[in-house]
Amino acid sequence: MTPPTSTAAIATEGLGKRFGEKAALDGLDLSVATGSVCGLLGPNGAGKTTAVRVLTTLLRPDSGRAWVAGIDVARDPAGVRSQIGLTGQAATVDNVLTGRENLIFWARLFHLSPRAAAMRADELLEQFGLTEAADRRAKFYSGGMRRRLDIASSLILAPRVFFLDEPTTGLDPRNRGEVWAALRQLVAGGTTVLMTTQYLDEADQLADTIVVVNGGRKIAEGTPSELKSTIGGDRIDVHVRDTSDLPAAAAVIARVTGSEPEVDAELRRLGAPVSNRVSALTGVVGALADAGVAVEDIGVRRPTLDEVFLHLTDTGNPNTNVKEEVAA
Amino acid sequence: MSTALAIGPMPTSGFATLLADSWTVAKRDLVHLRRNPTAIISSIALPVMFVMLFGLVFGSAMSVPGGLDYREFLMPGMFAQSMMNGAAVTIAAVSAQRALGTLDRFRSMPMAQGAVVIGRSIADILTSCVDLLVLILCGLAVGWVTRSGVLPTLSALGLLLLLRFAMIWIGIYLGTVVSQEAAAGTWMLLFPLTMVANTFVTPSQMPVWLGTIADWNPLSATVAATRELFGNAGPALSSGSWPAENAMLLAVAWPLLLVAIFMPLAIRRYRKG
Structure with a gap:
């Protein structure tokens, strides 16, 4: 086959x-x-x-x-x-051998002749920037x-x-x-x-x-x-001053953007996908001010790979966990 | 990049490749010993100290049935005990390589796979020859001599190395099973095994049940057989039990049996990873 x-x-x-x-x-x-x-x-x-x-x-x-x-x-x-x-x-x-001896050992097990093994070792030492350390024992x-x-x-x-x-x-x-x-x-x-x-x-x-x-x-x-791009286009990021404001800020973001934000209680950050950068930004800024939430920083940006990763691999719902922490 | 590609790998099967790869593996282990003399010294120090302690300190108060000189009685036991304790060296080396991922690297390569274990046993046997030589010199210094001819003496040395060979396969098997930390404790297992034997006293001087265990200990067979071959055994030495009477046979049979059991186990463990 x-x-x-x-x-x-x-x-x-x-x-x-x-x-x-x-x-x-x-x-x-x-x-x-x-x-x-x-x-x-x-x-x-x-x-x-x-x-x-x-x-x-x-x-x-x-x-x-x-x-x-x-x-x-x-x-x-x-x-x-x-x-x-x-x-x-x-x-x-192998710590006891030098860098060059390590490479020659493996080269011999790949059945290169002693001469070819030594030549190949030198090439690889050069390629990996180890020429100067070649004759030092690997333990150093x-x-x-x-x-x-x-x-x-x-x-x-x-x-x-x-x-x-x-x-x-x-x-x-x-x-x-x-x-x-x-x-x-x-x-x-x-x-x-x-x-x-x-x-x-x-x-x-x-x-x-x-x-x-x-x-x-x-x-x-x-x-x-x-x-x-699988987790949406732009995202809004809000950094609040007080942990106690997180639930209020989350409610505001959910209302304006139409999607439940992800909350990082420790960093006092909230994030949510947005469809229109400008209206989301102005809408959230205004609504947060109305709600009396003190904001350290706010911005709209592309998602990071970390967010993709968490989004894809988290089997539970991270939002609920964070909310419980905030409530506690 | 060019050198390796131009030359290319040689065929990976065949006896010549197996030998060449085994020697490459063994040579690296021998370099370790040469550059790490403390390892040799510590592996030799213990038996040398035993010779001093039992030969010179306690030896003066020890009596052997038949009025034999105690140091002469002791030395073959020291030789064999050192071979048996060699298992700890093998276990430590194999478990360390496994922890480093070296065994996985070997297994992912187009090399002769048997070379990993064969290379290990070549290195260990050669190291043990050095250990044995030091102990022989030490024995000669305290008054031990071989009273037989060249052929029996060489046969005795052969039996000692045969025991070490069996220990290599036990060592490789255990080294692929136990963790590096557990490997450091193997002497606790070996210690009673080397003590409940005819090394220091004859089993007939022990309580009966202990004497029986000592009689059947593979180490006792090698010790009794080498004593006889070196001409260091008096006629009154045997306890008269079957294993004591057939020490020569058992000194060959025990190691072969251990090899027959542990060599396939070790190779299977190595292949499975």
């Missing part, structure tokens, strides 16, 4: 995997075009890592099918392994350097499809920036990448398409801007 679309570097059909009672994957359908970067986005326990483990032949699915580079993952795992690179959540960097590397070394060691054979599981989890902003820069360069080279992330800015920065997963299935898919 051939994969559903021959141009897809990664394709899955109804992928299912259970761990005891819990369904980690519950009929996941994916299609990642060759040469594109797909961000698999979802909260903890959404099934992101399980999906990567199935696609990299580490785990057998209970149901459904999966193809990587056109090869059936279940039927020819060895074939898949020769086409892929994997950087998992934990860095497999920063978090960002270790991550880059780990990513470099998965790219020995320039894989056709590269899997990255939460590439910058646990890194500080500076180190995240370093890793992103390295990944952008890689992506520019045309490698197909599937990366999982919990960070929306990461997906926004690097991914061509974003697949939002929750409960082991796909709940949304699209480019970052497509996803942003």
Whole structure:
């Protein structure tokens, strides 16, 4: 059987995997075009890592099918392994070895000759900005350097499809920036990448398409801007001075915009989608003044990816919870 | 990018690849030992201290049935005990690699998959040869000698390494099962196992029930067999029980049985991840 679309570097059909009672994957359908970067986005326990483990032949699915580079993952795992690179959540960097020795170790296991392994190690050190640190033991590397070394060691054979599981989890902003820069360069080279992330800015920065997963299935898919427009166009944002004014402000916004606002009690912020920027803004400003609500700030803007994410993944109704907090 | 693409990967099946990959894996583990001498020192320090403590301190007050020299009686036990304790080294190394995700990386690669475990066992056997050498020198220093010929002596060393080989597979299996934190506590499991044996005293000197357990301990078989092969055993040493009388057979059978059980378990665990 051939994969559903021959141009897809990664394709899955109804992928299912259970761990005891819990369904980690519950009929996941994916299609990642060759040469594109797909961000698999979802909260903890959404099934992101399980999906990567199935696609990299580490785990057998209970149901459904999966193809990587056109090869059936279940039927020819060895074939898949020769086409892929994997950087998992934990860095497999060997602290006792130097950066160069780490790369040579992996290159030898990819069956490069000693000479070719050394040459490839030098190329990758250069590509990932590690040439100066090449002969230092990895235990002296920063978090960002270790991550880059780990990513470099998965790219020995320039894989056709590269899997990255939460590439910058646990890194500080500076180190995240370093890793992103390295990944952008890689992506520019045309490698197909599937990366999982919990960070929306990461997906926004690097991914061509974003697949939002929750409960082991796909709940949304699209480019970052497509996803942003799924929860409506412009939004009004109101920042009130006193927490006690939140219910009154919410009532005003609901009346003027016609939709129930989302409330962040801690930040004393309210937000709601609006259809007409100007009339919504003037209407809300006037109505809040009439209601005697003191406002710190007010504005109309495009939604952020964070809001899309919360909108899509929150199973309960966040508004009710916040209101209870405010009332309490 | 060009080098790797131009050369391309070599075939991933075949015995030569398996050997090459195994050696690559083993070599890295050996580099660890070379650069981390404290690990070697601490793994050798304990048996050396035991030799000093039992050989020199308590040894003067210890008596062995048949009037044998206690240090001569003790050393084969020290050798075998060190081989058995080697399991802790294997468990620690494997569980650490699993925690780092290194095992997953190996499994996602087009390398010979057997190389991961074979490489591990090559590294551990070579390390154990060093451990054994240090202990032999230590034994010679306190007055132990081998009283037999070259062939029996080599056979004794072979039996010791066979026990270590069995421990490697138990170690790989447990290393893929237990957490890194639990791995640090394996000595608590090994400690009674190495003590309730014929290492320090003969089981006939123990309470009957304990002596029976000690007699059937795989370690006792190796100790008794190597004592005999080194010529360090007096005729009155055997407790007369079946396992004591058939120590030579059991010193081969026990490790083979353990390998037969734990090698498939370890490989299956590794494949499943």
